[in-house]
Amino acid sequence: MRRTLIRSATVISMDDAIGDLRTGDVLVEGDRIVDVLPSIDLGSGEAEIFDGTGRIVVPGLINAHMHTWQTGLRGFAANWTLLEYFRRMHAGLATVFQPDDIYIATLVGALNQINHGATTLVDWCHNNPTPDHTDAAVRGLLESGIRAAFFHGSPKPEPKPGEPHFSEVPHPRREVERLLAGALADRDGLVTLGLAILGPHYSTLDVAMHDLRLARELNLIASMHQGGGPAKTPGGWEKLIEAGFVGPGVNIVHGNDLADELLDRMVDLGVSFSVTPENEMIQGHGFPITGRLLKRGVRPTIGIDLESVLAGDLLSAARVALSMQRALDNAESRKTSGTIPVTTTIPVREALRWVTTEGARMLGREHQIGSLTPGKLADLVIIDASHLNLVPVHDPVATVVMQTSLANIEAVMIGGSWKKRNGRLLVDGLESKKQRLAQSGERLVQDIKRQGRAA
Numbered sequence: 095m096r097r098t099l100i101r102s103a104t105v106i107s108m109d110d111a112i113g114d115l116r117t118g119d120v121l122v123e124g125d126r127i128v129d130v131l132p133s134i135d136l137g138s139g140e141a142e143i144f145d146g147t148g149r150i151v152v153p154g155l156i157n158a159h160m161h162t163w164q165t166g167l168r169g170f171a172a173n174w175t176l177l178e179y180f181r182r183m184h185a186g187l188a189t190v191f192q193p194d195d196i197y198i199a200t201l202v203g204a205l206n207q208i209n210h211g212a213t214t215l216v217d218w219c220h221n222n223p224t225p226d227h228t229d230a231a232v233r234g235l236l237e238s239g240i241r242a243a244f245f246h247g248s249p250k251p252e253p254k255p256g257e258p259h260f261s262e263v264p265h266p267r268r269e270v271e272r273l274l275a276g277a278l279a280d281r282d283g284l285v286t287l288g289l290a291i292l293g294p295h296y297s298t299l300d301v302a303m304h305d306l307r308l309a310r311e312l313n314l315i316a317s318m319h320q321g322g323g324p325a326k327t328p329g330g331w332e333k334l335i336e337a338g339f340v341g342p343g344v345n346i347v348h349g350n351d352l353a354d355e356l357l358d359r360m361v362d363l364g365v366s367f368s369v370t371p372e373n374e375m376i377q378g379h380g381f382p383i384t385g386r387l388l389k390r391g392v393r394p395t396i397g398i399d400l401e402s403v404l405a406g407d408l409l410s411a412a413r414v415a416l417s418m419q420r421a422l423d424n425a426e427s428r429k430t431s432g433t434i435p436v437t438t439t440i441p442v443r444e445a446l447r448w449v450t451t452e453g454a455r456m457l458g459r460e461h462q463i464g465s466l467t468p469g470k471l472a473d474l475v476i477i478d479a480s481h482l483n484l485v486p487v488h489d490p491v492a493t494v495v496m497q498t499s500l501a502n503i504e505a506v507m508i509g510g511s512w513k514k515r516n517g518r519l520l521v522d523g524l525e526s527k528k529q530r531l532a533q534s535g536e537r538l539v540q541d542i543k544r545q546g547r548a549a
């Protein structure tokens with residue numbers, strides 16, 4: 095079996111029993127981590143040795159929410175509010191996507207995630223007008239080599255005459271069953287299935303119930319956006335809770351406007367929460383819910399949301415979530431006590447949990463990913479801490495959370511296979527993929543303009 099020994103690195107395991115090793119070794123066999131110790135004696139047998147001197151090893155990062163299909167429109171929506179985004183993206187540009195556009199956007203977007211140290215991506219794909227579009231997205235994920243949860247969702251065009259509004263359309267069971275019988279049949283495979291449903295904020299109560307029932311019946315995570323304008327079904331959550339539809343496996347994205355009492359009940363029921371801090375602040379979602387979760391004893395997961403608005407850099411997103419919440423806490427303290435808090439309200443290690451162990455828990459895969467623990471899948475990131483922007487390393491967790499950038503991500507391993515080495519993605523034909531993405535993005539904009547609509 096293939097073995098790799100990462101030797102003499104600083105190890106941030108995110109496993110409470112192992113902790114941090116200022117100098118330690120990580121042994122990988124096949125697709126698994128087999129040992130994390132201050133020093134590992136290999137004994138007999140071959141192994142690839144990775145000299146970890148001056149390096150920091152962390153678990154592969156988990157991006158909890160991204161619409162990867164929009165990669166070809168990078169930056170295009172940077173000046174749009176959420177309302178413009180609904181009109182110009184979902185009712186506009188989304189409608190001219192061909193399967194090839196979805197494929198190349200998903201492939202390049204996923205590769206960019208790996209490049210940034212994300213080894214697991216929740217691809218919240220809600221532009222699936224045909225099975226061909228869906229298959230193209232799944233193909234892009236599989237080809238990228240990233241570990242992914244493909245959250246299947248429905249598009250949101252303006253209804254044509256005689257057609258129902260999207261909020262009245264139940265999640266298509268047949269498509270979900272087709273995926274479970276085909277490309278995403280393996281529940282422990284590299285790409286697994288979840289549902290990106292509308293939820294009561296964006297659908298009728300009947301549709302929300304149908305979709306949550308479907309997810310539960312098929313044992314799939316049901317994730318939904320919450321917030322952004324008035325709810326389609328006011329009071330919907332209370333009714334869904336009463337009917338027993340809300341519990342573990344339900345994932346709320348944003349949720350910034352949830353009332354305290356409702357949030358209390360959701361937390362008690364084991365709902366998970368995904369924060370996309372930069373986009374929430376940019377588009378008008380209100381302030382991220384991070385601190386309100388922490389106050390209730392639970393943690394957020396962190397997502398990028400939209401590369402059509404901002405960068406796909408998950409460590410930056412974690413840093414923004416942390417900074418934003420510290421700012422709110424500091425402001426609150428100054429308001430109530432007239433002074434700054436004596437100690438910080440959120441240590442930096444918290445932010446690293448959000449993008450590692452907490453992401454794993456949200457996906458129900460904490461036994462497989464999220465920490466450097468013997469027996470778990472070998473998903474890990476190696477940071478070159480000898481670089482100009484990182485020396486000297488006093489506190490490795492602070493180095494990772496507060497200072498590490500893409501330029502420092504030296505190597506990335508997923509399931510025991512290197513996906514990036516020496517600062518370069520191990521991918522053939524990257525230039526032609528970039529060109530294809532650029533052509534796709536250009537064609538999408540031209541197509542919508544040809545229809546006489548604002549791009």
Ligand SMILES: [Zn+2]
Binds near residue numbers: 347
């Ligand atoms: Zn989103």
